[in-house]
Amino acid sequence: MKKMINNPENVLSEMLEGIAKAHPEYLKKLENANVLVRTDLSKNKVALVSGGGSGHEPAHGGYVGEGMLDAAVAGEVFTSPTPDQVYEAVKAVDRGKGVLLVIKNYSGDVMNFDMAKDMAEMDGIKVESVVVNDDVAVENSTFTTGRRGICGTVFVHKIAGAAAEAGLELEDVKRVAEKVISNVRSMGMALSSCTVPAAGKPNFKLPEDEVEIGMGIHGEPGTHREKIKTADETTEHMLDKILKDMPLNSGDEVAVMVNGMCSTPLMELYIVNRKVNEILSALGVKIHKTFVGEYMTSLEMAGFSISVLKLDSELKKFLGDTANTPAFKLIK
Amino acid sequence: MKKMINNPENVLSEMLEGIAKAHPEYLKKLENANVLVRTDLSKNKVALVSGGGSGHEPAHGGYVGEGMLDAAVAGEVFTSPTPDQVYEAVKAVDRGKGVLLVIKNYSGDVMNFDMAKDMAEMDGIKVESVVVNDDVAVENSTFTTGRRGICGTVFVHKIAGAAAEAGLELEDVKRVAEKVISNVRSMGMALSSCTVPAAGKPNFKLPEDEVEIGMGIHGEPGTHREKIKTADETTEHMLDKILKDMPLNSGDEVAVMVNGMCSTPLMELYIVNRKVNEILSALGVKIHKTFVGEYMTSLEMAGFSISVLKLDSELKKFLGDTANTPAFKLIK
Numbered sequence: 001m002k003k004m005i006n007n008p009e010n011v012l013s014e015m016l017e018g019i020a021k022a023h024p025e026y027l028k029k030l031e032n033a034n035v036l037v038r039t040d041l042s043k044n045k046v047a048l049v050s051g052g053g054s055g056h057e058p059a060h061g062g063y064v065g066e067g068m069l070d071a072a073v074a075g076e077v078f079t080s081p082t083p084d085q086v087y088e089a090v091k092a093v094d095r096g097k098g099v100l101l102v103i104k105n106y107s108g109d110v111m112n113f114d115m116a117k118d119m120a121e122m123d124g125i126k127v128e129s130v131v132v133n134d135d136v137a138v139e140n141s142t143f144t145t146g147r148r149g150i151c152g153t154v155f156v157h158k159i160a161g162a163a164a165e166a167g168l169e170l171e172d173v174k175r176v177a178e179k180v181i182s183n184v185r186s187m188g189m190a191l192s193s194c195t196v197p198a199a200g201k202p203n204f205k206l207p208e209d210e211v212e213i214g215m216g217i218h219g220e221p222g223t224h225r226e227k228i229k230t231a232d233e234t235t236e237h238m239l240d241k242i243l244k245d246m247p248l249n250s251g252d253e254v255a256v257m258v259n260g261m262c263s264t265p266l267m268e269l270y271i272v273n274r275k276v277n278e279i280l281s282a283l284g285v286k287i288h289k290t291f292v293g294e295y296m297t298s299l300e301m302a303g304f305s306i307s308v309l310k311l312d313s314e315l316k317k318f319l320g321d322t323a324n325t326p327a328f329k330l331i332k
Numbered sequence: 333m334k335k336m337i338n339n340p341e342n343v344l345s346e347m348l349e350g351i352a353k354a355h356p357e358y359l360k361k362l363e364n365a366n367v368l369v370r371t372d373l374s375k376n377k378v379a380l381v382s383g384g385g386s387g388h389e390p391a392h393g394g395y396v397g398e399g400m401l402d403a404a405v406a407g408e409v410f411t412s413p414t415p416d417q418v419y420e421a422v423k424a425v426d427r428g429k430g431v432l433l434v435i436k437n438y439s440g441d442v443m444n445f446d447m448a449k450d451m452a453e454m455d456g457i458k459v460e461s462v463v464v465n466d467d468v469a470v471e472n473s474t475f476t477t478g479r480r481g482i483c484g485t486v487f488v489h490k491i492a493g494a495a496a497e498a499g500l501e502l503e504d505v506k507r508v509a510e511k512v513i514s515n516v517r518s519m520g521m522a523l524s525s526c527t528v529p530a531a532g533k534p535n536f537k538l539p540e541d542e543v544e545i546g547m548g549i550h551g552e553p554g555t556h557r558e559k560i561k562t563a564d565e566t567t568e569h570m571l572d573k574i575l576k577d578m579p580l581n582s583g584d585e586v587a588v589m590v591n592g593m594c595s596t597p598l599m600e601l602y603i604v605n606r607k608v609n610e611i612l613s614a615l616g617v618k619i620h621k622t623f624v625g626e627y628m629t630s631l632e633m634a635g636f637s638i639s640v641l642k643l644d645s646e647l648k649k650f651l652g653d654t655a656n657t658p659a660f661k662l663i664k
Contacts, residue, residue, distance in 0.1 A: 004523065015599045271338065293659075
């Protein structure tokens with residue numbers, strides 16, 4: 001797999017520099033940490049911090065800005081950020097109203113974010129955390145106890161971010177984040193592997209006519225491999241798995257995210273969305289808002305994930321509020 | 333190359349359906365044409381119509397909405413839309429103030445949009461057109477006399493779109509569009525090919541250690557092939573070619589777009605942007621705004637393009653105005 005990079009050892013630092021140079025109106029890099037923080041921290045509100053291993057861009061640096069994250073901590077590629085880095089992020093963005101950590105459910109992330117929480121609390125900073133585990137594919141996985149956290153995390157950023165921006169207190173922002181987590185389900189699939197720059201070879205190999213269903217965003221095994229099927233058949237299977245886990249009834253309202261893993265053209269994501277829309281509409285489910293694009297990727301993997309978020313009036317309101325970040329903008 | 337589709341013959345219609353279902357707040361599909369038009373056409377203003385072959389998503393359907401296009405005409409994959417389709421788009425969006433056609437410089441597009449212009453003028457609709465030819469790589473190409481039109485077209489949509497939204501008359505919107513065209517230069521490169529669904533095999537083959545410099549968005553040949561170099565070396569060469577064609581002086585202001593062709597991770601695009609920023613900054617050029625992402629793709633091609641737009645106060649104003657479309661949002 002060809003990569004347009006310089007030295008594999010420098011991809012993280014050079015990427016962060018490239019992001020900071022591209023978006024000074026939104027964010028800046030902390031001097032001595034791999035942390036992107038909002039340029040404008042003047043508003044007195046609860047702060048949101050997320051992050052994880054790199055290689056999932058635009059997650060999470062692309063979501064730093066108004067109405068979403070106050071800081072994103074970037075680990076090395078597919079590697080949890082260390083506790084001291086998360087701690088630096090928390091210190092940089094706390095304005096006295098406390099900090100909510102949004103953690104994807106990978107053992108390393110959970111451990112390191114928790115240690116950072118302890119460190120910050122010893123400084124007297126109020127810190128709460130939530131763990132996102134939206135992936136219905138498998139129960140435990142390579143780096144995870146319980147379900148993995150994948151693209152549904154972006155809904156947590158958006159909605160909890162809006163709640164914080166609206167002035168809710170830490171306990172309430174956490175409550176809203178937890179409601180999103182309990183209402184969102186996702187599932188992914190891959191047509192091809194990703195390649196970690198330092199490794200230089202694909203994480204796994206798929207025969208030319210096979211796909212992996214339920215794959216994780218680091219190439220963790222899914223439920224099974226199969227001969228490639230049509231977009232409609234594949235979508236139906238994935239959505240079926242989501243709906244088995246979170247049944248929806250006629251009249252329910254949802255938001256949908258069809259997320260590209262990187263190398264899948266937008267054309268194909270829209271063909272998938274056509275089927276998602278058809279299936280949900282046939283059930284009488286109302287699709288309040290649809291997002292199609294690359295929200296949480298896996299280096300150059302081809303494939304996609306579907307996320308479904310069940311809405312109530314509170315989630316709907318915060319989902320609809322203004323967001324203004326490099327990778328996610330919503331105009332109220 | 334695996335594709336997540338149903339039948340290759342239906343990719344266009346199914347994609348358009350998927351787009352329309354995803355974004356009803358922005359656009360709808362015309363009943364009997366492959367045209368996406370703004371849902372809200374109530375404002376009395378000059379209308380902008382663009383389009384071309386499909387396979388470059390989000391171009392151009394993703395740019396239909398406030399402050400950009402009023403309609404996008406979608407041809408089959410890598411195939412110009414027919415004159416009657418463009419004509420339907422023009423009729424659908426004209427509100428008496430005339431229509432500006434934004435055409436990428438490919439012989440088929442120029443011919444078919446021109447025929448549609450003639451047809452609409454016979455109906456008494458005022459129509460003007462501009463042809464975008466921002467690609468500095470080669471003078472003539474497979475489907476083109478003169479330079480090809482590539483990602484700089486998105487700047488034309490954004491800025492002429494804002495001019496129309498601001499109430500300028502047709503002649504003036506055309507003048508602004510032409511100023512963007514004369515001030516923008518682009519150049520691309522590819523690490524891998526694209527595959528047209530109906531063909532089922534890659535448009536061309538690149539050895540595992542080679543890249544093509546100056547490649548077009550349909551896989552047209554560029555200036556040369558070479559062994560893959562570092563991101564910095566490649567960026568320097570491409571920007572050098574752009575700056576030879578449009579010299580910039582200390583104090584000049586520009587907007588930069590680093591565009592992914594599809595399969596190149598955002599991580600790599602940001603590493604490229606780091607170098608673009610370094611080179612322009614060393615020249616004393618002021619980077620007013622940077623866009624990094626996928627704006628004009630080529631099915632699943634890996635690679636990227638760089639576009640540089642030289643700004644004056646008028647272009648800067650319109651670039652900064654609100655845009656609200658599925659794929660391009662800017663909050664003033």
